[in-house]
Amino acid sequence: MSTTAPVGDRPRPTIVLVGHGMVGQRFLEAIAERGLTATHRVVVLCEEPRPAYDRVQLTSYFSGRTPEELSVTDMEFVEAHGIELYVGDPAETIDRAAKQVTARSGLVFGYDALVLATGSYPFVPPVPHKDAEGCFVYRTIEDLLAIEAYARARAVTGAVVGGGLLGLEAAGALKGLGLDAHIVEFAPRLMPVQVDEGGGAALLRTIEEMGLSVHTGVGTQEIVVGPDGAVTGMKLSDGSELATDMVVFSAGVRPRDQLARASGLAVGERGGITVDEQCRTVTDPHVFAIGECALAADGRVYGLVAPGYEQAETAAATIAADEASFTGADLSTKLKLLGVDVASFGDAHGTAEDCLDVVYSDSRSGLYKKLVIGRDGTLLGGILVGDAEAYGTLRALTGSVPPVSPESLVLPAGAGSGDRLGPSALPDEAIVCSCHNVSKGTIRGAVTEHRCATVPEVKKCTRAGTGCGSCVKVLGQLVTAELEASGVEVDKGLCGCFGQTREELYEIVLALRITSYQDLLDRHGREGARGGDGCEVCKPAVASVLASLAPAIGASGYVLDGEQAALQDTNDHFLANLQKNGSYSVVPRIPGGEIAPEKLIVIGEIARDFGLYTKITGGQRIDMFGARVEQLPLIWTRLVDAGFESGHAYGKSLRTVKSCVGQTWCRYGVQDSVRMAIDLELRYRGLRSPHKLKSAVSGCARECAEAQSKDFGVIATASGWNLYVGGNGGATPRHADLLAQDLSDAELVRLIDRFLMFYIRTADRLERTSTWLERIPGGLDHVREVVVEDSLGICEELESLMAAHVAHYRDEWAETINDPEKLGRFVSFVNAPDTPDPVVAFVPERDQIKPDLPLLAIGRRPLEDALEGSAQR
Numbered sequence: 060m061s062t063t064a065p066v067g068d069r070p071r072p073t074i075v076l077v078g079h080g081m082v083g084q085r086f087l088e089a090i091a092e093r094g095l096t097a098t099h100r101v102v103v104l105c106e107e108p109r110p111a112y113d114r115v116q117l118t119s120y121f122s123g124r125t126p127e128e129l130s131v132t133d134m135e136f137v138e139a140h141g142i143e144l145y146v147g148d149p150a151e152t153i154d155r156a157a158k159q160v161t162a163r164s165g166l167v168f169g170y171d172a173l174v175l176a177t178g179s180y181p182f183v184p185p186v187p188h189k190d191a192e193g194c195f196v197y198r199t200i201e202d203l204l205a206i207e208a209y210a211r212a213r214a215v216t217g218a219v220v221g222g223g224l225l226g227l228e229a230a231g232a233l234k235g236l237g238l239d240a241h242i243v244e245f246a247p248r249l250m251p252v253q254v255d256e257g258g259g260a261a262l263l264r265t266i267e268e269m270g271l272s273v274h275t276g277v278g279t280q281e282i283v284v285g286p287d288g289a290v291t292g293m294k295l296s297d298g299s300e301l302a303t304d305m306v307v308f309s310a311g312v313r314p315r316d317q318l319a320r321a322s323g324l325a326v327g328e329r330g331g332i333t334v335d336e337q338c339r340t341v342t343d344p345h346v347f348a349i350g351e352c353a354l355a356a357d358g359r360v361y362g363l364v365a366p367g368y369e370q371a372e373t374a375a376a377t378i379a380a381d382e383a384s385f386t387g388a389d390l391s392t393k394l395k396l397l398g399v400d401v402a403s404f405g406d407a408h409g410t411a412e413d414c415l416d417v418v419y420s421d422s423r424s425g426l427y428k429k430l431v432i433g434r435d436g437t438l439l440g441g442i443l444v445g446d447a448e449a450y451g452t453l454r455a456l457t458g459s460v461p462p463v464s465p466e467s468l469v470l471p472a473g474a475g476s477g478d479r480l481g482p483s484a485l486p487d488e489a490i491v492c493s494c495h496n497v498s499k500g501t502i503r504g505a506v507t508e509h510r511c512a513t514v515p516e517v518k519k520c521t522r523a524g525t526g527c528g529s530c531v532k533v534l535g536q537l538v539t540a541e542l543e544a545s546g547v548e549v550d551k552g553l554c555g556c557f558g559q560t561r562e563e564l565y566e567i568v569l570a571l572r573i574t575s576y577q578d579l580l581d582r583h584g585r586e587g588a589r590g591g592d593g594c595e596v597c598k599p600a601v602a603s604v605l606a607s608l609a610p611a612i613g614a615s616g617y618v619l620d621g622e623q624a625a626l627q628d629t630n631d632h633f634l635a636n637l638q639k640n641g642s643y644s645v646v647p648r649i650p651g652g653e654i655a656p657e658k659l660i661v662i663g664e665i666a667r668d669f670g671l672y673t674k675i676t677g678g679q680r681i682d683m684f685g686a687r688v689e690q691l692p693l694i695w696t697r698l699v700d701a702g703f704e705s706g707h708a709y710g711k712s713l714r715t716v717k718s719c720v721g722q723t724w725c726r727y728g729v730q731d732s733v734r735m736a737i738d739l740e741l742r743y744r745g746l747r748s749p750h751k752l753k754s755a756v757s758g759c760a761r762e763c764a765e766a767q768s769k770d771f772g773v774i775a776t777a778s779g780w781n782l783y784v785g786g787n788g789g790a791t792p793r794h795a796d797l798l799a800q801d802l803s804d805a806e807l808v809r810l811i812d813r814f815l816m817f818y819i820r821t822a823d824r825l826e827r828t829s830t831w832l833e834r835i836p837g838g839l840d841h842v843r844e845v846v847v848e849d850s851l852g853i854c855e856e857l858e859s860l861m862a863a864h865v866a867h868y869r870d871e872w873a874e875t876i877n878d879p880e881k882l883g884r885f886v887s888f889v890n891a892p893d894t895p896d897p898v899v900a901f902v903p904e905r906d907q908i909k910p911d912l913p914l915l916a917i918g919r920r921p922l923e924d925a926l927e928g929s930a931q932r
Contacts, residue, residue, distance in 0.1 A: 071100045074378065075160050075168050077150040077318070078176035079105035081114060082350035082367035084131055086174060087142060089375035096140035102168050103142060104160070106149035106177075107199060110134070115364055117203065118228040121235045123639065126200050153322035155343055172345060172378050175319060175332060176371075179312035179351035179362065184220065188282035193290030193305040197229040198312075206307060210236040211902075214304035217241070218293055220279050221309035222249040224394060229307045230271055231397040237909050240271050241301060243293070245278040245310075253392060253403045257420055258427045258444045265399050265425035265445065274301070282306055314352045314360050327354040336384040338374040347374040357387040365389065365494040365526060389493045391457075393450045399425065400447035405440025405457040406431050414439055419469040424768065424792050428469040436460040445792055451533035452482055455489035455499065482533045483540050491533055494526025499537060506541040514538055553824060554596035556580060556588035561749065561824045565604050574614035575622050576601045600824040602626035603711055606747035607819050610863035616745075617874055618710075619881050630709035633885065634871055635691055638684060640910035641899045643691060645671070645683040646708035647698050648744060651718045651736035651756075652679025661701040665694055672907045678715035678753070680706060685908055687895055692882050695872045704870040707745060711825075713752045716740035717765070721758030721775070730775030732758035735804070739773070739811065745868050746815065749822040749831075753788075767795045770828040771811055776800065780807045784814055785832035785839070793829040796839045799847055812861040813846035813854050820857075 074090065076083055083103070090096060105111075110132035120129065137144055145162060152161045153173065160168050181196035183189050193213065195206050210217065210233065217233040219226050222244025233240040242249070248259025249266070263273055274295065283292035283300065293301045314331040316324075324342045325333040331354030333341045338353065340346045349370035354360055361367060366388035376383035391404035409416055409431040417430045426445040430453070433439050438456050443449070449468065461468060462484050485491070487500030505511040505520040514535050518524045524531040542549050552558040557580075559567065564579070573579050579601060581589050593601075602623055609616030615623065618631050630636050635643035647662070662681050666673045669690055671683040686694055695705075708714060716739045719725065721732030736756040746752070755764040756773040766772025768788035774781045778801040786795025799810055822831040832839060844850040846857070875881045887896040901908040 071098065072171035073100040073102060073169055074172045074174065075150075075170040076101070076103045076174045076176060077160065078178055078350075078352075079103050079107070079111045079132075079144070079146075080176060080178050080350065081111055081131060081364055082178075082371050083174075083176035084111035085368045086176060086349060086371035086375055087140075088136075089372050090378065091136070091140050093375060093379040093381070095375070095379055096142065099171075101140070101142045102170075103144045104148055104150045104162050104168075105144065105146045107201070108147045109200065110137075110144060110146060112200065114199075117197075117200070118232055120200065120203050121207075121232045129200070150318060153318060153346075155322055155324075155346070158345060170345070172347065174374055175340075175346065175348040175352055176350045177315040177318060177352045180315050181308060182311045182313050183308045184279055184310055186279050186281055188284050188290075189308070191282055191284045191290050192288055194282060195305065195307050197225055197232075197307050197309045203232070206232070206305075207236060209305055210238055213289070214238055215905075216303045217305045217307065218243060218301055218303040219307045219309055220293075221311065222246070222273070222275065223252065223309065223311065224250065224392075224396065226309040227266070227396045229309045233305075233307065234269070234271060234397075237904055238305075241303065242266075242271060242273045243277060243279055243295065243301070244273070244275045245296075247276045249273065249275065250396075250401065253394075253401060253407070254427075254442050254444060255408055255429065257418065257429060258401075258403075258442045261420065261422060261425050261427035261444045262396075262399065262401065264422055266397060268425075269397055271397075312351065312362060314354070316352055319346075319348065319352070324348075327358075327360070329360075330354070331360040336373075336386055337377040338370050338385055339377065347377070349374050355385060355387070359387070361388055361390075363388070363390065363392060365496075368494055368526065369496060389454075389490070391454045391493055393447055399445060400443065400450075402443040402447035402450040402454075403441070404450065404454040405438070407440045407442050409440070411439055417465040417469055421794075424788075424794065426792060430465050430469055432465050436465075438465070451491065451530050452485065454493070455482075455485045455491055455533075459486065459489075482536045491537065492521075492523035492526065492530045494530075495522040497521045497523035502534065502537050503541050506538055507545060511538070512542060512547070552585075553600060554594055556584050556591070556593050556597045558585050559583065561600055561604070562821050564601065565608070565820055568601075568604050568612065569608055572612045574605065574612055576605065576626055577622065596824070598626040599631075600749075602631075603747050603749065607864075608860070610867040611860055616747075616867060617869065618747075618871065619875060619884075624884075633688055633691060634695075634705065634709055634875060635686070635688075636709045638910065640901075641896055642684065642910070643686045643688060644708065645686050645691070645694050645698075646680060646706035647703035648706040648740070649680040649715075650740040650744075651716055651733050653718075653733055653737060658701060658703070661697070661703075665697055669694060670901075670908060672909065679717050680715060682708070685901060685910075687899055688885050688887055689892075689895060692876050692885050696876045699870070699873050699876060704744065705872045707871075710747065711750050712745060712747050713740070713743045713754070715753060716743075717753075717755035717769075719756075719758050719763040721756075725758060727761055728758035728775070729777050730758055730780065732756040732764065732773075732775060735773060735780070735807075736764075739808075742808070742865055743811075743815065745871070746819075746864055748815070748819050750825055750827045752815070752828070768792065769795060771795075771814060773807065779803050782807060782810055782814075784842070785828050787827055787829035796832065798839070798843060809858065810846060813857045814842070816857040816860050817842065817846055817853075 112129040113131050148162045148164045150160050151163050158170050181198045196202055217238040218241040219230045220243050222242050230240045230242045249262050267273055278296040279293055280296050281294040285291040290306055292303055316326045316330055316332050319332045320326055324340050327333055332348035332352055333354045334348050335341055336356045338347050338349055340348055350367040351362055369388055370385050373383040373385040393402040413434050415432045417432055419428045428443050430441040431439040437460050441453055485499045489499045491497055491499050501521050502523055505517045509520050511517045511520050517538055524534045539549055551560055553561055567583055580593055605614055606616055666683050671685045674682050676682050716736040718732045718736035722728030722730055752770045754771050755766040755769045757764040757766045758775045766774050767783050768786045772783040772786055772795050780802045781800040782798045783795035784798045787793040818828055886892040888894050900911040902911045
């Protein structure tokens with residue numbers, strides 16, 4: 060390899076970019092948009108062994124995303140614009156006098172404009188043994204590969220130093236790898252920069268309920284090592300000691316400005332390459348700095364990707380001789396940490412003079428919402444924990460007086476506030492996408508002026524929604540609203556095969572007694588879809604409708620019968636949930652969570668005989684994991700013989716009806732909650748619906764079964780039962796709304812029958828009851844009018860449909876194991892039915908098993924190298 064690159068006779072001016080992260084890639088896109096790649100030679104020196112990837116989504120690697128899927132670099136773009144990308148070859152020195160950069164490989168590049176996008180490096184506290192074997196940082200894909208390798212080979216317990224954004228993600232990754240995870244945070248609360256004390260408390264409760272151990276208000280004093288030099292524990296500042304097999308440092312970052320320092324460029328007192336409003340270094344007008352390595356003109360180092368993108372745009376514009384400046388940026392953030400939504404925007408901590416706080420807090424549900432309001436009613440900022448659904452709208456309204464009361468903006472749906480605020484209330488100048496600084500007016504213009512008719516088209520036109528993605532929902536609502544306002548008929552069809560909604564297809568199937576998907580497609584599909592095979596959207600959706608209505612229309616409700624079998628998703632196809640290593644889970648129904656000792660023994664014997672992993676779930680039943688597909692009929696034969704039925708964990712149907720022990724055992728109970736839970740679960744078992752259904756029955760107002768977080772929940776009163784509907788305890792928590800109170804047993808069952816069948820009739824595909832209740836015109840009031848007051852005169856029909864379901868229920872697994880033809884599908888390889896899948900393998904952990912996932916070979920060092928290198932990180 061040549062040790063130099065031409066620096067004398069350059070036919071075109073040269074731009075050298077040092078660093079190729081997300082901000083560096085955005086800079087390349089920005090100069091390409093301005094035509095600079097056609098007039099300049101562009102050289103990129105990248106330190107990491109791979110091009111730019113999405114560091115914001117780094118933790119998704121542990122959820123199955125590959126390094127290639129994380130990439131934000133389109134190599135066709137690189138080649139099309141003639142960009143010279145040197146991967147794994149970072150800049151070593153800068154000679155500003157000669158205007159040259161020397162790479163580690165020895166290559167020397169002359170430049171006319173030099174752009175430093177070197178990012179940041181993890182801060183590791185200067186504690187003894189911080190470089191011991193088993194100590195890691197959490198910053199790059201290579202860091203994650205090393206953490207994964209060490210965790211699989213050497214660790215049972217892991218500790219993360221730092222309770223900020225990356226610290227929580229790292230802890231989640233360790234937990235996902237099967238480790239007992241601890242978080243050590245010096246501040247008195249988690250995420251101290253983003254949330255206040257109330258938000259930290261809500262976040263703490265939720266994270267501890269996930270099984271993570273949190274230690275706040277303590278620092279790390281020393282890493283304890285064993286005789287072999289590997290980590291065995293940590294000494295904390297309160298005198299306690301924490302036993303751990305590995306430590307991940309995630310205690311913040313520092314600007315990577317060493318290269319700039321060595322070349323004589325000015326840096327800030329606390330780090331960061333000092334730049335002006337055009338992102339030029341104050342020392343040298345030919346050198347720019349962008350992203351986390353830059354100390355901006357307002358005196359800040361920005362650690363978020365959105366400000367980095369703005370700096371990249373500014374530097375590109377300046378090099379192109381256009382006017383641009385970066386004087387500061389919005390620090391609003393919306394994150395999903397360990398499944399918990401956390402958002403902050405504007406003056407989140409209320410530092411403005413005479414500001415007021417409007418707070419809604421529900422520690423039981425892990426919800427915390429705070430808005431900071433000025434004396435004149437101006438929305439200054441806020442914090443959202445547990446439910447950040449309104450983030451896009453609230454952030455865009457910051458700096459203005461909202462058109463509704465602040466209280467209505469924090470109260471959950473159904474909690475007494477009738478005012479709701481949607482994106483249509485935003486002014487045109489409101490910024491919807493902070494990553495790319497796109498306003499509502501720009502989005503409207505993309506629809507009205509550029510004729511964009513879909514969200515993907517608007518994304519391509521404006522770049523909105525292509526950054527962190529937190530604005531995509533608001534973006535979709537704005538596009539739909541603008542199209543409708545322009546008189547454009549918005550296609551609300553289920554998919555490309557059907558122009559009707561799911562609700563309309565339900566009515567067609569019911570009215571015309573259509574019993575097959577193909578018949579429905581041929582008679583009522585779009586012109587071009589008739590006679591075809593359909594798609595992966597409509598096939599399972601129609602299959603669900605047919606199964607829901609099977610008794611009423613004279614169809615078979617058995618999902619593996621004839622055509623129905625070909626319409627099912629993977630889970631329904633084998634009547635079991637597919638797991639990450641290709642094995643399946645087995646979940647027998649345990650109505651109300653009540654089980655006799657003999658049945659417990661059967662489950663234990665089956666798990667032992669087939670080597671399955673067992674776990675008690677939050678739904679009060681026992682899951683068995685690790686079954687091979689060919690083992691499923693053998694396992695279920697034994698379960699059915701013992702009196703078990705399918706738990707339908709694989710289907711969009713009723714999952715469980717939880718219960719507390721009620722008045723039978725509890726001194727506070729006022730009704731028999733276990734009996735009611737069993738009755739409800741046996742009544743609605745196997746009921747196919749647009750999405751899964753969960754329920755619970757609490758025996759008193761103490762609410763131990765958490766009924767108000769369920770699709771339909773029941774709470775006992777001295778006079779009967781209160782019925783709550785539309786709750787959700789998942790990724791978007793929602794309190795259920797009170798539908799009716801003090802009901803008798805018969806009244807309760809009748810209203811639940813009506814509610815469920817009305818939901819199944821009118822909901823969209825994959826729409827939970829919580830979302831449906833907020834979307835349906837009239838909301839809770841309309842639902843109450845329909846199912847309680849019978850305002851539409853359909854309650855008799857709804858009750859009849861439910862009665863037909865109950866009368867015709869058949870256990871799917873009992874039918875399957877008695878049908879030799881159906882049993883033939885349970886093989887890994889159709890052409891070799893006796894051959895098990897060799898990829899499905901397990902390793903021992905805590906006296907059970909866990910999946911032995913094949914390590915990705917791409918970009919990976921061998922295991923021994925990864926372990927060896929950990930001590931140097």
